[in-house]
Every structure is written in C-alpha cells, then in structure tokens.
Amino acid sequence: MARAIEEMRVRGAPAIAIAAAYGVALAALEASRNADAETVDKAASKTGVLRRIEEAVRRLRQTRPTAVNLFQALRRIEMVVAMSRDLTPAALAGRLAAEADRMAAEDVAVNRRIGTFGAAVFRQPVRVLTHCNTGSLATVEYGTALGVIRSLHHQGKLRHVWVDETRPFLQGARLTAYELLADGIPFTLITDSMAAHFMRAGQVDAVVVGADRIAANGDTANKIGTYGLAVLCHHHRIPFYVAAPSTTFDLSIPSGASIPIEERASGEVTHVLGLPVAPAGVCAAHPAFDVTPAELITGIVTEFGVVEPNAERIRATLAAGGRQEGGDGA
C-alpha cells in the first residue's frame, strides 16, 4: 500500500488517507493471522501484532509529505489502536478494518455535502475550470472540487467544464476527463498554459480546485499549477474556490510557508507515460505542489459550509462543525 501511494497508483489527498487506513488494517490482519498460526505465548504474539501495526503506520507516514489527510487518518487509526489494547489480535484487526470502512463512508458523505455547499454558491449556470483530479479517483466516491461540479451538473447549473491536463502527471487528461466522459458532463480538455487565454476570452466563470493541506490562515497547498490559476483568476476577477474536507486543514501550521512541498523525480517531467520528451541529460524541477495564499481564495468549500479564508473564520467553522459532528454522534 505504501508503494502504491508513493508511485501514485493511489493519489488524491482523501483517497490516500483512506488507503493508508486500510493499509494499517491489512498489516494488522496479516500479523494477527500469523500470530494465530504460531501461537505459543499470547502476550508475546499481541506485542508482535502491535509492533507490526506501528511499523505499518511509520512506513505509510513516509510515503508523501504534503497532503495532511494522510497524517490525520493515521493518527485516528493510532487512537483506535490505543483504545483497543485489550482486544485479541484478530478482533483488533477487525476493529481497524471497521474503522477504515467508517472513514470511507464518511468520505462519501462529506463529499456530497461539499458538493451541495459548493453548488449553492452559484445562482446562474456556470463554466467552471478545474485542475488535477478531485473526483471518484481521488476520493472514495463523488469527489471534492469534482463533487461540486457533479452537484452543479445535477442541478442544471453547469454550462461547461474546462479541464486542465495538469502536467506533469496528467491527472486532468487521464482521470478527470475519464470521469466526466463517464458521467456525460460536457467538458473541453486544455493544456495548463491555455487557461489564461480562455479566461481573457470571458469563457471561464469560476475555478474550483481541491487541496492537499490548508494552513490555519487559509493558505492552501494543492497540485502544482494551482497557484498560477489563482493569480490568473485574481487578474480576471474570476472567483477561485477551494473544495476540501475539514480533515485537509492543519491548524498547527500558521501559514502556507510551513507546508512541506514534495519534490518528485525529475523523470516525471522529462518523460510522459514513460516516453522521453526532452533530450537525455536534461535537468527538470518537479515540485508536486504549490501554495496559494489565502488572499487569492474566494472561499473554501467544506462539509460544514463555505468558509472565508482567514484564521478566525476557519477556526470558528471547524469548531462549530466539530461540535455538531460530536452532537450527531452522541
């Protein structure tokens, strides 16, 4: 699972988080079966299973540094482990799998709410530009920014989607285009370099993107290319929305300056799907994310509503949302 995340076979902040939770559950299941098979000393075998779980958490934590949902999910799994120390290895594995299932179900519900809140922002049918992939292939189902686009479509408020191909990994061309084709949502694929041209031509009414980590002040790390889009929106007076679950916020980080930006392999830029597009020996940079300062963001669409991107509003919204969730669960 760790390799799948590193190699971006599973990608998208919410999908990575859930995949990691299942990864720990798988490690626990495997370890508990071995423990059952070799049982001599029950206490020793329990210790072995717990050690294996710790190792899995540590390994998964090292896969990708930028998206915070991964760390939030692993912390939640660790809490479940801590509260389940008296269970047998098999029961513990089952408990972790159930927790991962619960997180997956929550992700779908959260995305539906993000979609509803995001679509409510727009009164008239709009042409939306999006970057990267934030749909069913980046979450458990429905999506964040693509969830907003899906909701707009269902409500008859979507005129068109502009899909940035999203170099270097081409998530837009490969994944978002696939999802929109499958759903019959009208869209046009463009290279990232065309967005400004269509904005100037008055053909883009809004930009909606996802997020990998949002600092306490609203600064947002997301797929490389997002920041440039935000600047272009500012210049063209086009609203720029971030759509992300509350687990994307990292209140321990005051601003975007402290968000670690993953630097991926140069070969992912010099090659496209394994095919070289630059001469041998060329050095390429590959920051996988960039940071958009809060002042360029019109609003952040969460499962608790659309938040103005400033520290006070963010803290208040997350606190109120957390209380409400606690209430729902009680």
Next chain:
Amino acid sequence: MARAIEEMRVRGAPAIAIAAAYGVALAALEASRNADAETVDKAASKTGVLRRIEEAVRRLRQTRPTAVNLFQALRRIEMVVAMSRDLTPAALAGRLAAEADRMAAEDVAVNRRIGTFGAAVFRQPVRVLTHCNTGSLATVEYGTALGVIRSLHHQGKLRHVWVDETRPFLQGARLTAYELLADGIPFTLITDSMAAHFMRAGQVDAVVVGADRIAANGDTANKIGTYGLAVLCHHHRIPFYVAAPSTTFDLSIPSGASIPIEERASGEVTHVLGLPVAPAGVCAAHPAFDVTPAELITGIVTEFGVVEPNAERIRATLAAGGRQEGGDGA
C-alpha cells in the same frame, strides 16, 4: 515546403518566413528546369514559370495564419518577381534563391543585434524564464528571445534559464533544452504550470519570449501560454520582454483583437508524440497562440533597439530603423 510548415517540421516565425522564401525559389527552379527541357515557345514557358511561382506563393500563404513574418517574406519575394520580369526563367530562379539567401543572412544579423540590445537591458546577472523555442531552431541562427539569453550568457550576465516545456508541442522540452544543452548554458526544465511557483519563490528575474505578430499598439501574439506568463509577471513585478525582428510588426492591425489565432488539431493536445494521454473521445481545444496586451509588456527588443510597447514609439522606431537600413544599403 508548405507541408513541412503546416506539420511544424519547420516552425518559429522567422524560420517559417525564410523557409517560405526558399520554397518559392525551389518552385521557380523546378519550373525553370522543366521550361528549359520543354522549350518551344519562350514567352509561354516564362508565363508558365510565373504562374508556378504565383501558385507556390498562394500555397505557402495558406500554411499558417498567425505569424506575420511569413506574409512579409512572401510579399518581398513577390516584389522581387515583379522587378525581375525581364529575366529568363533560370535567371529568375537564381534571383529568388539569392534573395532567400539574403533574407537568411539578414535574419542572423538581426538576431545578433536583438541579442545585444536585449542583453544590454540587464545590468546584473539574471535568471531568465523563457517559453517555447526561439533559438537556432526557430530562426536561421542564434535566435530572438534565445538570442538575448545567448548574449547574456556570453557577457557573463546569465545566472540560470528556466525553460517552460511549452505544451502541447513541447518546443521548450524538445528544442530549447536541446539548444541550451548544446551550448552548455545552465537551465532547468519545468512544466508550464510551475512558472508561477518559481516566480513566487523569487527565482525568476525576467521573462523573455518571442513573438509571431505584433499589432500597431504593441499587443503581441505568441505561443499559447505567453499571455498567462505576462499576467504572472505583472502580479510578481517581474519584467516581461518580447524579442522579435521588425518584420514581426503588423502596423495594418490596430490591436491584438484583429490577429487571427490558429486553431490546430485537438489530437496534438490529447496525444504526446503520438501517444494518447486522454481517453478516446475526449474533445480538446488547441489555440496555438494567445495575445498579450501591450500594457503587460515591459519592452519589445528589436534589431533597432528596445521599444516601449505603444503605437507612437513603435511607429517611430520602425520608421527610424527603416530609414537607417535604407541608408546602410545606399
């Protein structure tokens, strides 16, 4: 030659212009040889050669609509034909080949002067970002924007080059990277979507790009993605220069709104070097150029010096340059 231009085997506004001039010379040479072989009626064979030249000019004019240098070059060739009506077919063909040679030599000289004027703009060593390919592979030799970069390098005033890969055709990754590698000029290849990130990080001191057509007011058509860079420069207070020979100006066009923008095949976006990067059935837009309004351009580097991008300064510079050239030739 027309097919080579259409299929972008020859590309870059200055290279296209010279190639087209040679294309007409080739047509004249071929027609004059046929005329020599079949000569019965000298007048009739001369008419046939002239008709063939006209056809060649017409065909070449239809290859690509945006870059104006092509049309300027063909007009110049037509004037030579008009002034050479009393020559034999063979002598006419020779005259056209000699004119194409002269244009090629002029292109090199012009590029050297653009390089010198462009480099003189900068006092301190700079990190320059460029888009597309404007070097020896886009001109006869040396280049326009890349000529400025070469001159900076020769003068020890170049710290680094950021090379936009320039989707969809990847002229940056394939051609500019090749030229810079060959010259030993230090550079880093980036995807177009990374430019904003490195600007925000304070790692770009200037952007220098080429041009395909400059309207009377300074609005500039250039490779798709250029306009977005200009907006990003404006936002980050980074100087944005256009480097182009005076033949790139089209004073018959008041503003960029009247520049025809070539729409190329969707398949050049959905495929990279022939490899599909999007699901079958995806519709992609492919405007090959965009227009940067004059107010976002710091200066236009021509062979007559650096021009402030406004109608008055442009007209005065071109008039003065033209007079000086006339004087040089006298």
